[in-house]
Amino acid sequence: MSVLAAENLTLNLGGRRVLDAVSASFAPGRVTAVLGPNGAGKSTLLSCLAGLHTPDAGEVLVGGQPRAALGMRDLARQIGLLPQDADVHWDIDVATLVALGRYPHRARWGETETDRTAVVRAMAATDVTQFAARPMTALSGGERARVLLARVLAGEPQWLLADEPLANLDPAHQLDTLGCLRDVARGGAGVIVVLHDLNHAIRVADEVLLLYDGRIVAQGAPADVLTPERIAETYGVSSHIGTTPDGVRFIVTSHMAQR
Numbered sequence: 001m002s003v004l005a006a007e008n009l010t011l012n013l014g015g016r017r018v019l020d021a022v023s024a025s026f027a028p029g030r031v032t033a034v035l036g037p038n039g040a041g042k043s044t045l046l047s048c049l050a051g052l053h054t055p056d057a058g059e060v061l062v063g064g065q066p067r068a069a070l071g072m073r074d075l076a077r078q079i080g081l082l083p084q085d086a087d088v089h090w091d092i093d094v095a096t097l098v099a100l101g102r103y104p105h106r107a108r109w110g111e112t113e114t115d116r117t118a119v120v121r122a123m124a125a126t127d128v129t130q131f132a133a134r135p136m137t138a139l140s141g142g143e144r145a146r147v148l149l150a151r152v153l154a155g156e157p158q159w160l161l162a163d164e165p166l167a168n169l170d171p172a173h174q175l176d177t178l179g180c181l182r183d184v185a186r187g188g189a190g191v192i193v194v195l196h197d198l199n200h201a202i203r204v205a206d207e208v209l210l211l212y213d214g215r216i217v218a219q220g221a222p223a224d225v226l227t228p229e230r231i232a233e234t235y236g237v238s239s240h241i242g243t244t245p246d247g248v249r250f251i252v253t254s255h256m257a258q259r
């Protein structure tokens with residue numbers, strides 16, 4: 001099966017161990033939420049998977065092949081990364097920027113109907129079609145964030161790696177984006193998404209991977225991993241886990257009681 005796998009990834013940055021023997025395997029058609037407190041190594045793990053960092057030990061396998069064996073174009077077709085705090089401050093119009101997401105697929109003779117369809121679909125999925133002709137500099141932060149997600153979606157990657165894609169979005173667009181990530185997985189791609197809101201994770205993820213201090217402390221179904229005990233150990237907060245009358249699970253966190 002064509003999986004994306006991290007095998008014993010170890011990475012030191014600035015003299016500190018940032019990832020410590022991280023092994024994980026991601027399957028197509030599934031959404032994996034990468035969770036953990038600030039500084040746990042979530043973005044670094046995504047960067048390693050996408051090829052932006054070369055690990056000091058261990059390797060990333062893409063469909064069983066070492067990532068380093070793939071050419072840049074092939075890698076760009078297979079893995080689409082939306083980095084944390086991605087932004088654009090130049091005067092490019094939205095449709096042109098989203099179309100740049102097709103770059104790894106572009107034929108020598110230019111844009112094809114397939115390219116155009118993928119761009120239109122990506123813009124609709126992120127609710128930015130109405131901004132198509134506007135320059136990026138004339139959009140709000142949340143609108144720009146949706147356009148940048150559209151650019152990655154336009155590339156129709158086999159693996160979508162999204163680092164906090166909900167950070168600047170209003171509640172309705174957060175839910176829409178979670179739905180969009182599920183649709184991407186339903187279409188057969190693997191989705192790996194860094195999230196901070198545990199409620200978003202239990203809503204979207206088939207699986208969660210919980211990092212702490214550069215190590216994986218748990219990986220599995222959200223209900224199995226996100227227990228009050230583990231939330232307390234990892235995040236240092238108390239939690240109450242419940243279910244709404246219509247069956248949606250939720251987690252409410254609060255500060256630990258002072259001793």
Ligand SMILES: Nc1ncnc2c1ncn2[C@@H]1O[C@H](COP(=O)(O)OP(=O)(O)OP(=O)(O)O)[C@@H](O)[C@H]1O
Nearest residue numbers: 013014016018036037038039040041042043044045
């Ligand atoms: N270039 C760098 N040089 C030195 N240390 C770094 C560098 N980049 C990241 N780090 C450190 O690596 C650790 C992991 O960073 P990373 O960005 O992966 O965390 P994160 O889990 O994504 O955190 P957050 O939730 O705050 O985004 C942090 O302690 C950070 O300070």
